[in-house]
Amino acid sequence: MSDLDDIDLDPEDFKSSIPLKKVPYGDVFEASRAGDVDRLRYLLDSGVNVNARDQWDSVALYYACLAGHLDAARMLLESGAICSEHTFDGDRCHYAALNLKVRKLLKAFEARPPPLGPLQASLRDTFLACKANSSYLDQLNAQLPTSLFSGNSFNGGLSSNHFPPDVVFYVQGRPIEAHRVILSARSPFFKAKFETDWKEKKEVRFSREKLSYPSLYSLIHFFYSDRLEVSVDDMEDLVKICRVCKCQSLQTLIEKELIHQKYAEYKALKEIDNSQKRFILQGFSLPEQDRLPAAMLRILQISLVNSSRGQNLENSVDNFVSLVGSGFQDDLADVCVRVDKRIFRCHQVVLASRSEYFKARLSHMNDFLEGSDLLLDYTLPCLEENDLSMKAFEKMIEYMLKKCLMLLQDTCYSLLNVQ
Template sequence: MSPIESSSSWTLESDLEDLDIDLQDYGPSIPLKKVPNGDIFEASRAGDVDRLRYLLETGVNVNARDRWDSVALYYACLAGHIDAARMLLENGAICSEHTFDGDRCHYASLNLRIRKLLKAFEARPPPLAPLQASLRETFLGCFHNRAYLKQASVANIDVSVSVSVDEMGSSNYFPPDVVFFVQGRPIEAHRVILSARSPFFKQKFESEWKDRREVRFSKEKLSYPALCSLIHFFYSDRLEISVDDMEDLERICKVCKCESLQRIIEKELIHQKYAEYKTHRDLDNSMKRFILQGISLPEEDRLPASLHRILRVSLAKPFADTSGDSLNSSVGDKRVSDSVDSLADVCVKVDKRTFYCHQVILASRSEYFRARLSRVNDFHEGKNDLPGDCLPALEEHDLSAEAFEKMIEYMYTDGLKEINPNQAEEIFDVASRYLLFPLKRAVADALLPHLETATPAELCHWLVLSDMYGVLKIREYCLDLVACNFEAFVETREFRAMLLTLPPPSGDSSLRTTAPSAPGAMMTTDQGNLLDDLREKWLEAEALELDMRDESALIFDKRLRMLVEMAEQEKSESEAED
């Protein structure tokens, strides 16, 4: 789920309410206007959030600079457009105080509400996406990493901990496969994450570090905080570092060939060198921090794209089958595994196919896999047809290889590029079985374009299916369509037959007198009776006055009873014909 999609669920209103602010401070002094063809700077200055959303979705760099060396957030703050500023912040705009751009935005803020937004955002950035959050928890599940970040949080460096560092522990622990020692201090990590994010680490793990569990750096100038912050960034796509350590980080980025991140750090260092605040000594540099969201990097350099490249290599290998040639093919797979991707450390056999995967990814994304991989020392269940020196193997039953492939695509990338509608029901079931519930939303996002051309009969099928598996996005979409086109649906036999499979309306009068929800309002996660919800959607679509809703709800229920009687008659006639 992108930050643009999740922005409605993340608010700072509670942080803003405790300020004594005049009414004039809430609205912008510069009127909002539309700039249909404007760039990101014009859209921010005008407060045109629709144009801004379009530009951000097309991949415009949120921290780009214009010819006056200003960023878009600066113009939104200067004009007092809080919605535009919030959208820029949620998409990676830098707002940290005591950085060049952050200070300019704080000083230029037109009103107190904008300044409060910047401070609240800096103290509590929006939640990480599921992939980044799960890998970050794995990183913090390692004792030494957790101990360092706990110490750093005391120094006011780590500010994005959604779960207290003290609460991180054994439940999120997955053993590291490499430990770095810098000046005697350890950093625990996993090879596949580092190799996916850095060509330097990839080359090292394929050559001189291939069989090493520990790597000790002897260079005295190597900064432990900078390296730990960079590796933490590899896992979380969020950089949090003391300003004092940024020069060391820039040197490490150069060695690790993290070019896009290096360029951002270099620019920030140049600006800091000439920034006004350098003359003020009321705050030591070690207390100043720089926060960068991964979304500020080009898409190909972010965590999902990096892991997607690793996944493509794994899926490109030949698949073993259970035919008479399985031994030969599995031996061939072993050679390919050694030569193409030595970082794959587990193979999963599903429906005659073998998938080469990485334990840390599976364990981080799914509690089911974390339990299996952490509690079993040796894997024998999938080795019946494989040579004894191959990778550890797992066998998964009662699902197709295509559904498993879609599941691991989501586990590695946090999304699905496309999906066959015929696979959706199986993947919904897989998401529940493997405790990977956010996968349902990814399937819904990929499925919605197909539903735009679906027939009423197909929509009835998806409505029942989404209600069964708790896929709220598809459920709401289908309910809205049925409510807005109710007369067309009641003419279809499939809709009438669907009514026989659903529980009857609850008859709760409180549902009938509830005021219509505001357009775009967040739906509660409590899933109600399907026909009760359809009644409410129909009442909202009819735009009836509140004092007429009781009478209209009774009419709707009477209509449903007539349709059920018709459906029962049609069913009995069909059975008689059979």
């Protein structure tokens, strides 16, 4: 065992409560029920959905808790299995736990949700660093101390992560600050709107009284973090918003969960406050193409194509201004970076969220350009990098959106020199 000091369990506690058996061809449910950690590790490494349900409406963690397999339970929890008592699946795991040792383990992981990936964590911090968004977060944490949001302290400590939003939504008079490229990458609806009706708008006010602020906030937060947390009472509103935003895979998962919530036993108990019940969903429950990294990589690919096409234009731009080609597919780029003799179309929020260096450079650039007449409506501000090769910069941008890269030796050497 490793790093058990903060779980209040001894290594001996992780010995099986019942005899283990091997299930070399078993699925994640059979491996969890049998305590076959080798098979379970293989399945988790293969990308199996750790929160999937079987034909008896049970998740893998439920079987591990029921059989008292601490090692298997911890492996599932570290892979993102939901264990919060304020969720349907979490409740079942707590109630089914074979002994207090299992409940201790669940409580320990309930207090510390699985960590986000680098891209998700960086963009989430940027979203929550916006004043309007953090104000709602403070309100939510005051009402729900066990919220997943409360596991990440945000008492002004992330002010250094602030990067100005480029659009503000008003729902029932309350603001949600956001960035166009993130919303466009995650939702065909937002992408179409930002290319047409909202192209020049900095503020968008929704007049429909039935639109739920908590539901839209939860969805936009999910766009940034690939982690959804929403009150059970707001789930039906969230389904409607997902339908409008054309988030089909997310809509399908929430609709299935609504059916489970409808027939869950605790819904029949009068003394339970259902408004405090939370639905939590991790991004890896979605198909890979609908997750945040894949969505951002699609935007990157469009930007790279536009950047390549732009080389056919005149390259006589200075260090601050570059012309936007009129025939390009809209990639929502808001800054250019000139590397060697190539101009890359990029997105300020991605550069600033993933790199302190670019955050500082963009901040100085924006301060310099603020109130000046240097830029016309059809131009983008431009940074110049002199110590990078074109290939190294392209790989660096790709790395910002992925956890790993395949690098050639000379490209790796160039990146190390920059560091």
